[in-house]
Amino acid sequence: MSVTNQRPDFAEFYRRSRNDCLRAVLVNVGDQDTAQDLVAEAFARAWASWRTVSRHPAPAAWVVRTALNAGVSRWRRRRREVPLPDPGILGGLPAAGRVGDDPVDPRVMAALLRLPVRQRQVVALRLFLDLDTGRTAEVLGIAPGTVTAHLARAIAALRRDLMPVLPQETSS
Amino acid sequence: MNDDTLLTAVRDTFAGVRMDTPPEQIVRRARAVRARRRLPRVAGAVAAVAGTAVAVTALLPASHQPETHLAAWTVTRQADGAILVTIRQLTDPAGLQRTLRADGVRASVTFDDQQNPACRNYSKPSSALTNSVIGMPLGYHEPTLVIHPSNLPADAGLQIEAGRLEHPSQGGIAISFGFGLVQASQACTGS
Numbered sequence: 078m079s080v081t082n083q084r085p086d087f088a089e090f091y092r093r094s095r096n097d098c099l100r101a102v103l104v105n106v107g108d109q110d111t112a113q114d115l116v117a118e119a120f121a122r123a124w125a126s127w128r129t130v131s132r133h134p135a136p137a138a139w140v141v142r143t144a145l146n147a148g149v150s151r152w153r154r155r156r157r158e159v160p161l162p163d164p165g166i167l168g169g170l171p172a173a174g175r176v177g178d179d180p181v182d183p184r185v186m187a188a189l190l191r192l193p194v195r196q197r198q199v200v201a202l203r204l205f206l207d208l209d210t211g212r213t214a215e216v217l218g219i220a221p222g223t224v225t226a227h228l229a230r231a232i233a234a235l236r237r238d239l240m241p242v243l244p245q246e247t248s249s
Numbered sequence: 250m251n252d253d254t255l256l257t258a259v260r261d262t263f264a265g266v267r268m269d270t271p272p273e274q275i276v277r278r279a280r281a282v283r284a285r286r287r288l289p290r291v292a293g294a295v296a297a298v299a300g301t302a303v304a305v306t307a308l309l310p311a312s313h314q315p316e317t318h319l320a321a322w323t324v325t326r327q328a329d330g331a332i333l334v335t336i337r338q339l340t341d342p343a344g345l346q347r348t349l350r351a352d353g354v355r356a357s358v359t360f361d362d363q364q365n366p367a368c369r370n371y372s373k374p375s376s377a378l379t380n381s382v383i384g385m386p387l388g389y390h391e392p393t394l395v396i397h398p399s400n401l402p403a404d405a406g407l408q409i410e411a412g413r414l415e416h417p418s419q420g421g422i423a424i425s426f427g428f429g430l431v432q433a434s435q436a437c438t439g440s
Binding site for chain 2: 088091092095096098099100103104108109113116117118120121122124125146180181182185189190191193194195200203204205232235236239240
Protein backbone atom coordinates (compact mmCIF):
# COMPACT_ATOMS: atom_id res chain seq x y z
CA MET A 78 0.00 0.00 0.00
CA SER A 79 1.42 3.37 -0.94
CA VAL A 80 2.01 6.27 1.38
CA THR A 81 -0.56 8.28 -0.51
CA ASN A 82 -3.22 5.65 -0.04
CA GLN A 83 -2.48 5.37 3.65
CA ARG A 84 -2.27 9.02 4.68
CA PRO A 85 -2.83 11.34 1.78
CA ASP A 86 -2.52 14.49 3.83
CA PHE A 87 0.75 13.32 5.34
CA ALA A 88 2.14 12.57 1.90
CA GLU A 89 1.20 16.03 0.74
CA PHE A 90 2.62 17.60 3.90
CA TYR A 91 5.88 15.72 3.41
CA ARG A 92 6.12 16.69 -0.22
CA ARG A 93 5.38 20.32 0.51
CA SER A 94 7.52 20.91 3.59
CA ARG A 95 10.41 18.45 3.54
CA ASN A 96 12.93 20.75 1.83
CA ASP A 97 12.20 23.71 4.08
CA CYS A 98 12.37 21.52 7.18
CA LEU A 99 15.71 20.13 6.01
CA ARG A 100 17.07 23.62 5.39
CA ALA A 101 15.92 24.82 8.79
CA VAL A 102 17.59 21.89 10.52
CA LEU A 103 20.72 22.16 8.39
CA VAL A 104 21.20 25.74 9.56
CA ASN A 105 21.28 24.40 13.08
CA VAL A 106 23.41 21.29 12.74
CA GLY A 107 25.73 22.35 9.93
CA ASP A 108 26.02 18.95 8.33
CA GLN A 109 23.70 17.78 5.60
CA ASP A 110 23.86 14.05 6.33
CA THR A 111 23.06 14.65 9.97
CA ALA A 112 20.27 17.04 9.04
CA GLN A 113 18.76 14.53 6.60
CA ASP A 114 18.81 11.85 9.25
CA LEU A 115 17.26 14.01 11.93
CA VAL A 116 14.55 15.32 9.62
CA ALA A 117 13.74 11.82 8.38
CA GLU A 118 13.40 10.68 11.98
CA ALA A 119 11.19 13.66 12.81
CA PHE A 120 8.93 13.03 9.81
CA ALA A 121 8.71 9.38 10.83
CA ARG A 122 7.57 10.46 14.28
CA ALA A 123 5.10 12.84 12.64
CA TRP A 124 3.69 9.97 10.60
CA ALA A 125 3.42 7.81 13.69
CA SER A 126 1.52 10.56 15.51
CA TRP A 127 -0.12 12.11 12.51
CA ARG A 128 -3.53 12.46 14.11
CA THR A 129 -1.99 14.80 16.67
CA VAL A 130 0.63 16.46 14.51
CA SER A 131 -1.82 17.26 11.72
CA ARG A 132 -3.79 19.38 14.18
CA HIS A 133 -0.70 21.29 15.27
CA PRO A 134 -0.91 24.94 14.22
CA ALA A 135 2.46 24.64 12.45
CA PRO A 136 3.23 20.99 11.68
CA ALA A 137 6.47 21.87 9.86
CA ALA A 138 7.66 23.67 12.97
CA TRP A 139 6.78 20.54 14.96
CA VAL A 140 9.00 18.53 12.62
CA VAL A 141 11.89 20.96 12.91
CA ARG A 142 11.54 21.16 16.65
CA THR A 143 11.39 17.38 16.93
CA ALA A 144 14.43 16.97 14.69
CA LEU A 145 16.44 19.40 16.76
CA ASN A 146 15.29 17.84 20.00
CA ALA A 147 16.05 14.37 18.79
CA GLY A 148 19.76 15.09 18.73
CA VAL A 149 20.71 11.76 20.03
CA SER A 150 18.01 9.34 20.94
CA ARG A 151 19.46 6.70 23.16
CA TRP A 152 16.76 4.31 22.11
CA ARG A 153 17.42 4.59 18.47
CA ARG A 154 21.00 5.60 18.03
CA ARG A 155 23.08 3.41 20.22
CA ARG A 156 25.55 3.04 17.43
CA ARG A 157 25.58 6.62 16.36
CA GLU A 158 26.52 9.96 17.73
CA VAL A 159 24.80 13.15 16.75
CA PRO A 160 26.70 15.92 18.45
CA LEU A 161 25.34 19.35 19.10
CA PRO A 162 25.83 21.77 16.26
CA ASP A 163 29.48 21.43 15.50
CA PRO A 164 30.71 23.16 12.39
CA GLY A 165 33.30 20.47 11.84
CA ILE A 166 32.71 20.66 8.13
CA LEU A 167 34.24 24.08 8.17
CA GLY A 168 37.65 22.60 8.70
CA GLY A 169 37.67 21.74 5.03
CA LEU A 170 36.31 24.96 3.60
CA PRO A 171 37.05 25.52 -0.01
CA ALA A 172 39.10 28.54 -0.88
CA ALA A 173 37.28 31.85 -0.81
CA GLY A 174 35.05 32.30 -3.80
CA ARG A 175 34.88 28.62 -4.59
CA VAL A 176 31.74 26.82 -3.65
CA GLY A 177 32.62 23.41 -5.03
CA ASP A 178 30.04 20.63 -4.76
CA ASP A 179 28.50 21.92 -1.55
CA PRO A 180 24.88 22.97 -2.19
CA VAL A 181 25.30 25.87 0.24
CA ASP A 182 27.98 28.50 -0.05
CA PRO A 183 30.29 27.49 2.81
CA ARG A 184 30.88 31.12 3.72
CA VAL A 185 27.16 31.61 4.30
CA MET A 186 26.98 28.39 6.28
CA ALA A 187 29.99 29.44 8.34
CA ALA A 188 28.37 32.78 9.13
CA LEU A 189 25.18 31.04 10.25
CA LEU A 190 27.06 28.54 12.38
CA ARG A 191 28.87 31.36 14.11
CA LEU A 192 25.55 32.62 15.46
CA PRO A 193 24.58 31.52 18.95
CA VAL A 194 22.20 28.56 18.91
CA ARG A 195 19.05 30.51 19.77
CA GLN A 196 19.72 33.12 17.10
CA ARG A 197 20.24 30.36 14.57
CA GLN A 198 16.96 28.70 15.57
CA VAL A 199 15.08 31.95 15.19
CA VAL A 200 16.64 32.64 11.80
CA ALA A 201 15.84 29.12 10.62
CA LEU A 202 12.20 29.30 11.64
CA ARG A 203 11.70 32.75 10.19
CA LEU A 204 13.66 32.12 7.04
CA PHE A 205 12.51 28.69 5.95
CA LEU A 206 9.19 28.14 7.69
CA ASP A 207 8.10 31.74 7.41
CA LEU A 208 6.83 31.77 10.99
CA ASP A 209 5.86 35.10 12.46
CA THR A 210 7.27 36.38 15.73
CA GLY A 211 4.44 34.99 17.84
CA ARG A 212 4.57 31.50 16.37
CA THR A 213 8.37 31.44 16.51
CA ALA A 214 8.19 32.39 20.18
CA GLU A 215 5.65 29.66 20.80
CA VAL A 216 7.71 27.00 19.06
CA LEU A 217 10.89 27.93 20.89
CA GLY A 218 9.18 28.55 24.21
CA ILE A 219 10.51 32.07 24.57
CA ALA A 220 8.97 35.53 24.68
CA PRO A 221 8.10 37.33 21.45
CA GLY A 222 10.38 40.19 22.46
CA THR A 223 13.24 37.74 22.82
CA VAL A 224 12.58 36.46 19.31
CA THR A 225 12.74 40.00 17.98
CA ALA A 226 15.99 40.67 19.83
CA HIS A 227 17.57 37.42 18.63
CA LEU A 228 16.56 38.13 15.06
CA ALA A 229 17.94 41.67 15.15
CA ARG A 230 21.26 40.47 16.54
CA ALA A 231 21.43 37.65 14.02
CA ILE A 232 20.77 39.99 11.13
CA ALA A 233 23.43 42.39 12.36
CA ALA A 234 25.96 39.58 12.63
CA LEU A 235 25.07 38.18 9.22
CA ARG A 236 25.29 41.59 7.66
CA ARG A 237 28.74 42.08 9.16
CA ASP A 238 29.92 38.65 7.99
CA LEU A 239 28.24 38.41 4.63
CA MET A 240 28.23 41.83 3.05
CA PRO A 241 31.42 41.05 1.16
CA VAL A 242 30.01 37.66 0.11
CA LEU A 243 26.40 38.13 -0.94
CA PRO A 244 25.43 39.71 -4.24
CA GLN A 245 25.13 43.45 -3.72
CA GLU A 246 22.27 45.65 -4.82
CA THR A 247 23.35 48.08 -7.44
CA SER A 248 22.09 51.59 -7.70
CA SER A 249 21.97 53.64 -10.79
CA MET B 250 20.97 45.94 1.43
CA ASN B 251 18.00 45.99 3.83
CA ASP B 252 17.12 43.23 6.27
CA ASP B 253 14.65 41.50 3.98
CA THR B 254 17.07 41.50 1.07
CA LEU B 255 19.81 40.10 3.27
CA LEU B 256 17.60 37.29 4.58
CA THR B 257 16.31 36.52 1.12
CA ALA B 258 19.86 36.28 -0.17
CA VAL B 259 20.76 33.90 2.68
CA ARG B 260 17.67 31.80 2.02
CA ASP B 261 18.42 31.63 -1.68
CA THR B 262 21.79 30.05 -1.01
CA PHE B 263 19.90 27.02 0.35
CA ALA B 264 17.89 26.48 -2.82
CA GLY B 265 20.00 23.47 -3.75
CA VAL B 266 19.38 21.70 -0.44
CA ARG B 267 16.77 19.04 -1.00
CA MET B 268 15.42 16.22 1.10
CA ASP B 269 15.92 13.18 -1.06
CA THR B 270 14.52 10.57 1.34
CA PRO B 271 11.60 8.87 -0.39
CA PRO B 272 8.31 8.93 1.53
CA GLU B 273 8.24 5.15 1.61
CA GLN B 274 11.44 5.18 3.61
CA ILE B 275 9.87 7.62 6.06
CA VAL B 276 6.97 5.23 6.54
CA ARG B 277 9.31 2.29 7.13
CA ARG B 278 11.08 4.35 9.73
CA ALA B 279 7.76 5.39 11.25
CA ARG B 280 6.82 1.76 11.69
CA ALA B 281 10.07 1.27 13.55
CA VAL B 282 9.12 4.24 15.74
CA ARG B 283 5.82 2.56 16.54
CA ALA B 284 7.47 -0.75 17.25
CA ARG B 285 9.90 1.02 19.53
CA ARG B 286 7.03 2.59 21.42
CA ARG B 287 5.49 -0.79 21.97
CA LEU B 288 8.64 -2.04 23.64
CA PRO B 289 8.60 -2.26 27.39
CA ARG B 290 10.33 0.59 29.12
CA VAL B 291 13.79 -0.36 28.05
CA ALA B 292 17.11 1.38 28.04
CA GLY B 293 16.69 5.09 28.01
CA ALA B 294 13.50 5.17 29.97
CA VAL B 295 13.82 7.35 32.98
CA ALA B 296 14.25 5.35 36.13
CA ALA B 297 11.70 6.33 38.68
CA VAL B 298 12.84 4.18 41.56
CA ALA B 299 15.65 4.96 43.88
CA GLY B 300 17.07 1.45 43.71
CA THR B 301 18.15 1.94 40.13
CA ALA B 302 21.39 3.57 41.15
CA VAL B 303 22.53 0.30 42.61
CA ALA B 304 21.70 -1.53 39.44
CA VAL B 305 23.63 1.06 37.49
CA THR B 306 26.64 0.61 39.66
CA ALA B 307 26.62 -3.05 38.83
CA LEU B 308 26.47 -2.34 35.16
CA LEU B 309 29.35 0.08 35.10
CA PRO B 310 32.89 -1.13 34.47
CA ALA B 311 35.31 -1.42 37.31
CA SER B 312 36.49 2.00 38.29
CA HIS B 313 38.54 3.77 40.85
CA GLN B 314 37.64 6.74 42.98
CA PRO B 315 36.09 9.17 42.96
CA GLU B 316 32.65 7.79 42.34
CA THR B 317 29.50 9.69 43.09
CA HIS B 318 26.04 8.18 43.17
CA LEU B 319 22.90 10.22 43.01
CA ALA B 320 19.47 9.13 41.99
CA ALA B 321 19.43 11.45 39.01
CA TRP B 322 22.88 10.80 37.54
CA THR B 323 26.15 9.05 38.16
CA VAL B 324 29.69 10.17 37.39
CA THR B 325 32.38 7.52 37.42
CA ARG B 326 36.06 7.87 36.65
CA GLN B 327 37.62 4.82 35.06
CA ALA B 328 41.16 3.54 35.44
CA ASP B 329 42.19 4.92 32.06
CA GLY B 330 41.01 8.42 32.99
CA ALA B 331 37.79 8.26 31.02
CA ILE B 332 34.69 9.54 32.77
CA LEU B 333 31.32 7.85 32.47
CA VAL B 334 28.22 9.94 32.95
CA THR B 335 24.91 8.13 33.36
CA ILE B 336 21.79 10.28 33.42
CA ARG B 337 18.52 8.85 34.66
CA GLN B 338 16.55 11.90 35.62
CA LEU B 339 16.83 15.42 34.34
CA THR B 340 17.40 17.09 37.66
CA ASP B 341 20.27 19.08 39.12
CA PRO B 342 22.26 19.91 35.99
CA ALA B 343 24.27 22.40 38.03
CA GLY B 344 25.33 19.58 40.34
CA LEU B 345 26.44 17.46 37.43
CA GLN B 346 28.29 20.41 35.95
CA ARG B 347 30.05 21.01 39.29
CA THR B 348 31.00 17.34 39.56
CA LEU B 349 32.46 17.25 36.06
CA ARG B 350 34.39 20.45 36.63
CA ALA B 351 35.71 19.05 39.89
CA ASP B 352 36.88 16.06 37.87
CA GLY B 353 38.80 18.38 35.57
CA VAL B 354 36.30 18.56 32.73
CA ARG B 355 35.49 22.08 31.57
CA ALA B 356 31.79 21.65 30.96
CA SER B 357 28.46 23.35 30.58
CA VAL B 358 25.53 21.07 31.44
CA THR B 359 21.92 21.96 30.81
CA PHE B 360 18.71 19.95 30.84
CA ASP B 361 15.29 20.33 29.32
CA ASP B 362 16.25 22.41 26.33
CA GLN B 363 17.89 25.11 28.38
CA GLN B 364 21.12 26.50 26.99
CA ASN B 365 23.90 28.57 28.40
CA PRO B 366 23.86 31.71 26.25
CA ALA B 367 27.50 32.37 27.09
CA CYS B 368 28.68 29.30 25.17
CA ARG B 369 30.20 29.68 21.74
CA ASN B 370 31.18 27.07 19.20
CA TYR B 371 34.75 25.92 19.44
CA SER B 372 37.02 27.99 17.23
CA LYS B 373 38.83 25.00 15.72
CA PRO B 374 35.98 22.58 15.21
CA SER B 375 36.48 19.04 14.06
CA SER B 376 34.07 16.14 14.20
CA ALA B 377 36.98 13.76 14.71
CA LEU B 378 38.16 15.80 17.67
CA THR B 379 34.68 15.90 19.17
CA ASN B 380 34.33 12.15 18.76
CA SER B 381 37.67 11.60 20.49
CA VAL B 382 36.52 13.63 23.49
CA ILE B 383 32.92 12.51 24.01
CA GLY B 384 30.64 9.77 22.79
CA MET B 385 28.00 7.27 23.70
CA PRO B 386 29.47 3.86 24.52
CA LEU B 387 27.65 0.68 23.67
CA GLY B 388 26.46 -1.89 26.11
CA TYR B 389 24.85 0.21 28.80
CA HIS B 390 21.25 -0.15 29.81
CA GLU B 391 20.92 3.49 30.71
CA PRO B 392 21.75 6.70 28.89
CA THR B 393 25.51 6.98 29.27
CA LEU B 394 28.18 9.28 27.92
CA VAL B 395 31.91 8.64 27.99
CA ILE B 396 34.28 11.59 28.22
CA HIS B 397 38.01 11.46 27.60
CA PRO B 398 39.29 14.60 29.33
CA SER B 399 42.86 14.02 28.12
CA ASN B 400 41.71 14.62 24.54
CA LEU B 401 40.08 17.94 25.36
CA PRO B 402 42.16 20.82 23.96
CA ALA B 403 43.26 23.41 26.51
CA ASP B 404 41.05 26.10 25.00
CA ALA B 405 37.96 23.92 24.61
CA GLY B 406 35.19 22.70 26.87
CA LEU B 407 32.19 20.44 26.59
CA GLN B 408 28.60 21.42 26.18
CA ILE B 409 26.20 18.70 27.25
CA GLU B 410 22.46 18.96 26.91
CA ALA B 411 19.90 16.38 27.83
CA GLY B 412 16.23 16.54 27.07
CA ARG B 413 13.26 14.28 27.38
CA LEU B 414 11.29 12.55 24.70
CA GLU B 415 7.86 11.68 25.89
CA HIS B 416 5.97 8.64 24.74
CA PRO B 417 2.55 9.00 26.32
CA SER B 418 1.21 5.87 24.65
CA GLN B 419 3.35 3.76 26.92
CA GLY B 420 3.86 6.26 29.70
CA GLY B 421 7.60 6.26 29.20
CA ILE B 422 10.13 9.02 28.85
CA ALA B 423 13.40 8.72 26.97
CA ILE B 424 16.45 10.86 27.48
CA SER B 425 18.12 12.36 24.46
CA PHE B 426 21.60 13.80 24.54
CA GLY B 427 23.22 16.59 22.62
CA PHE B 428 26.88 17.32 23.08
CA GLY B 429 29.76 19.09 21.42
CA LEU B 430 32.85 21.21 21.89
CA VAL B 431 32.62 24.85 22.83
CA GLN B 432 35.16 27.55 23.43
CA ALA B 433 36.34 27.32 27.02
CA SER B 434 35.39 30.36 29.07
CA GLN B 435 34.61 31.23 32.65
CA ALA B 436 31.00 31.98 31.79
CA CYS B 437 30.38 28.84 29.76
CA THR B 438 32.61 26.04 31.00
CA GLY B 439 33.90 27.45 34.28
CA SER B 440 37.46 28.11 33.19
